[in-house]
Amino acid sequence: MVISQPKPQESEVNPSVSTPAIRHRPRRLRRTDALRRLVRETQLTLDDLIYPVFVREGTEIEEAIPSMPGIYRYSLDVLLKELAVVLRLGIKAIALFPLIPAEQKDNAGTESYNPEGLVPRTVKAIKAEFPELLVMTDVALDPYSSAGHDGIVEDGVILNDETVDVLVKQALCQAEAGADFVCPSDMMDGRVGAMRQALDADGWTQVGILAYSAKYASAYYGPFRDALDSAPQFGDKKTYQMDPANAREALKEVALDVSEGADLVMVKPALAYLDIISQIKQATTLPVVAYNVSGEYAMIKAAAERGWIDEPSVVLETLTSMKRAGADLILTYFAKQVALTWLP
Numbered sequence: 001m002v003i004s005q006p007k008p009q010e011s012e013v014n015p016s017v018s019t020p021a022i023r024h025r026p027r028r029l030r031r032t033d034a035l036r037r038l039v040r041e042t043q044l045t046l047d048d049l050i051y052p053v054f055v056r057e058g059t060e061i062e063e064a065i066p067s068m069p070g071i072y073r074y075s076l077d078v079l080l081k082e083l084a085v086v087l088r089l090g091i092k093a094i095a096l097f098p099l100i101p102a103e104q105k106d107n108a109g110t111e112s113y114n115p116e117g118l119v120p121r122t123v124k125a126i127k128a129e130f131p132e133l134l135v136m137t138d139v140a141l142d143p144y145s146s147a148g149h150d151g152i153v154e155d156g157v158i159l160n161d162e163t164v165d166v167l168v169k170q171a172l173c174q175a176e177a178g179a180d181f182v183c184p185s186d187m188m189d190g191r192v193g194a195m196r197q198a199l200d201a202d203g204w205t206q207v208g209i210l211a212y213s214a215k216y217a218s219a220y221y222g223p224f225r226d227a228l229d230s231a232p233q234f235g236d237k238k239t240y241q242m243d244p245a246n247a248r249e250a251l252k253e254v255a256l257d258v259s260e261g262a263d264l265v266m267v268k269p270a271l272a273y274l275d276i277i278s279q280i281k282q283a284t285t286l287p288v289v290a291y292n293v294s295g296e297y298a299m300i301k302a303a304a305e306r307g308w309i310d311e312p313s314v315v316l317e318t319l320t321s322m323k324r325a326g327a328d329l330i331l332t333y334f335a336k337q338v339a340l341t342w343l344p
């Protein structure tokens with residue numbers, strides 16, 4: 001026999017509180033995973049990710065970068081094998097960065113436009129084997145500069161217009177090798193316009209420009225400079241990269257790059273600059289790119305190695321925050337791991 005209990009009166013449960021009628025219950029939309037997916041505002045997909053890779057001279061080399069666990073400098077032969085894997089995982093774009101031997105570096109970065117140099121050779125080989133993989137090449141002098149700066153140095157000053165002339169040669173050399181996008185990361189004034197004009201004049205109208213428009217003078221680039229052995233030999237990069245305290249100046253830089261012919265505009269770093277990403281998204285109709293830089297990668301890796309955070313969850317939360325802020329594309333060293341196992 002079932003004895004049904006009378007329903008307790010509200011006053012009996014907690015005589016001191018009378019619950020008001022709750023009209024809105026946001027928790028209703030969080031009740032199950034299916035429901036949460038149904039109302040999710042931001043989707044992170046592999047289509048959004050660009051994988052930065054490091055190439056060096058030699059053969060059969062896979063050299064670990066201590067401050068970037070899981071990231072390697074590859075010789076070209078090994079890189080090609082790695083890219084086959086990366087493509088199969090669904091990654092569609094890479095950003096290529098070279099480690100240049102010290103003896104090839106000089107003040108004017110002349111190796112940067114050597115048609116037989118490491119980057120053009122690498123781009124040609126990649127495009128021959130994987131024509132569908134989008135290849136983005138970095139345009140800047142620092143990997144080639146004996147001073148470790150992004151431009152030509154004279155009496156401790158980074159020259160602007162003389163540097164732009166070299167950057168244009170570098171961009172043309174990369175276009176000729178088959179790069180889909182040239183990506184000026186140097187922050188010299190006027191480089192996007194000069195590059196666009198030169199590319200068009202030489203018939204490279206299909207080669208795009210991904211402009212590092214709002215690139216800040218950030219301490220988050222440390223591990224990358226280890227990877228490329230490209231740390232400045234004197235001073236810092238504050239006379240060309242932006243002051244982290246400035247937001248309106250980022251809008252000015254973006255407006256200039258758009259007017260000079262950029263196809264994509266970038267904010268770098270990403271995590272400490274989500275407000276900049278958001279403002280730029282409002283200010284332009286071009287796709288916005290965020291660079292989840294080496295220091296951001298290293299921090300998560302270091303904490304995860306110690307067991308202090310759950311790496312996959314933190315990575316997905318971090319990348320999602322960049323998309324939510326307004327990034328359409330994200331350059332991230334996590335791209336391969338995300339593709340391998342982590343995407344929900």
Ligand code: PBG
Pocket residue numbers: 138139140141142150185186220221222223224225237292293294295
């Ligand atoms: C240099 C360049 C840098 C990065 C990309 N291109 C470093 C710098 O400006 O010193 C940093 C990328 C990273 O930290 O992941 N032109």
